[in-house]
């Protein structure tokens with residue numbers, strides 16, 4: 001960690017701890033305490049919303065479960081904080097797993113509705129289960145005791161501050177680890193995640209469970225902080241506020257969550273006080289103007305894009321001086337601010353400032369990591385082994401893939417020899433990509449069987465198949481766009497981690513060792529495909545040809561025995577194709593078997609040992625490239641069309 005960062009963090013912690021002593025005002029102490037509690041919820045919600053890209057409107061319900069676990073345990077058993085906090089985390093995490101179930105089946109607006117229903121059910125249950133929760137009457141409790149000492153407002157503030165710091169470190173470490181990369185990969189491309197051995201199912205559940213655990217912790221702290229809980233707090237408005245806080249603050253940043261929490265706690269109060277509202281809106285206009293000017297100067301934004309937020313915030317400041325009273329305008333101003341942020345600051349306030357000031361988050365630190373790694377790491381391990389060269393690695397027999405009445409594959413047999421490069425060609429729509437999808441478990445064939453390295457693939461998930469040694473690239477590049485090149489490859493290396501949540505959270509030696517080894521290998525793989533200079537660049541910003549190479553590096557990270565390349569040369573320039581040919585040759589030299597789908601005949605002819613030709617889902621020819629090229633049926637179906 002950089003000394004500058006450590007000093008800043010130390011100062012921030014000292015300021016946070018000193019605040020109640022300096023302020024002395026119970027109202028402000030309670031306000032900051034609430035912000036910290038909400039920030040803990042938002043750290044968790046950001047995992048689900050920001051990282052995995054799911055919508056959750058159920059987090060107020062989870063927050064409520066945490067609060068009521070503490071409340072009920074205190075009410076019924078007189079339990080201490082040592083029991084209530086872990087119990088709240090555990091029970092809420094279990095409910096989080098329950099909430100994850102719909103996320104496995106539905107996405108987008110449907111998921112939003114289901115999670116909203118979950119939140120509503122929780123609120124109704126709290127209301128109805130009077131024997132446990134005291135129903136609408138609510139539960140009154142006192143501040144907890146620690147080591148026999150009853151905490152006062154300030155001491156409890158410090159407990160909350162300690163929990164905030166612990167949550168911050170925990171979440172930050174998890175999100176920067178292989179687990180966080182897995183969450184982010186789900187958002188980037190679920191199909192590619194599965195094909196990299198990162199099970200979408202498993203990691204969606206993990207994300208909800210961790211997120212819920214944090215909501216539970218926050219809920220329990222909230223119960224003690226307010227000293228009174230009732231079902232009405234955990235309602236629809238609360239859940240929307242949480243979501244809004246993430247959007248306003250900025251997703252995928254802990255600073256954004258803190259800022260979002262401050263906004264949702266302060267804004268309603270701010271909108272009650274006209275004088276304060278005027279001061280803050282003028283300050284906001286100034287900040288936006290400066291950030292926009294910087295963005296414009298650095299060429300990060302067009303004049304129009306930079307002007308709109310400035311005009312908006314200046315108009316808001318102007319409006320604040322026109323208003324005589326806030327009472328009638330509170331909700332309208334709140335709505336306007338929300339609309340403005342959601343529409344114009346889509347990366348949230350933190351994202352906007354980062355963009356304007358050209359701060360690149362973890363992209364820059366990836367470049368640093370890359371630069372520190374040893375130069376000669378042997379990235380690509382030997383696969384297969386010389387002894388088994390020539391034996392059958394993959395056998396597909398009578399594979400039928402039917403979509404309604406269309407037979408995309410019609411009883412196709414395919415036998416792939418270990419160590420070979422096997423070409424799969426055919427006109428558009430002949431079933432090549434469908435075959436890839438069958439081999440990687442994305443499609444379950446209507447009939448027929450596939451065996452790989454002696455084991456049947458039937459009934460296995462894409463991620464299982466990937467982990468057993470089949471890696472692939474995609475016809476339409478499926479990178480994790482918001483992640484750097486290095487992180488993309490690290491997702492492919494997910495299988496090399498054995499560390500669990502505890503190893504990650506406490507940075508235990510096992511995790512540190514695995515992380516270092518994985519980073520070194522990822523960088524080595526980038527070097528293997530000639531992308532080491534671009535390690536810290538976001539995948540979406542790479543030129544198309546480089547994106548295709550990055551996909552190959554990511555696939556190789558799986559240590560595959562079989563690599564499926566789906567039109568790797570599509571859209572590449574002639575020099576890029578030359579580079580690609582050399583890389584595929586090198587891959588074969590490392591003993592990796594390759595199935596190559598390609599429309600560029602020169603690539604197929606120069607690389608492949610055997611070529612199979614598909615037409616309308618049927619295999620019409622197979623053999624040496626030259627023989628296939630001369631085959632009448634092939635010329636008629638495919639090469640003839642190309643020649644023409």
Ligand SMILES: Nc1ncnc2c1ncn2[C@@H]1O[C@H](COP(=O)(O)OP(=O)(O)OP(=O)(O)O)[C@@H](O)[C@H]1O
Nearest residue numbers: 403406408426427428429430431432433434435475
């Ligand atoms: N999920 C699907 N649902 C319905 N039809 C599909 C599906 N996937 C593929 N098909 C159809 O199966 C046929 C074979 O498609 P496929 O993408 O495998 O061809 P291809 O040989 O890879 O073509 P190209 O070279 O254009 O990529 C096409 O008619 C396609 O429309």
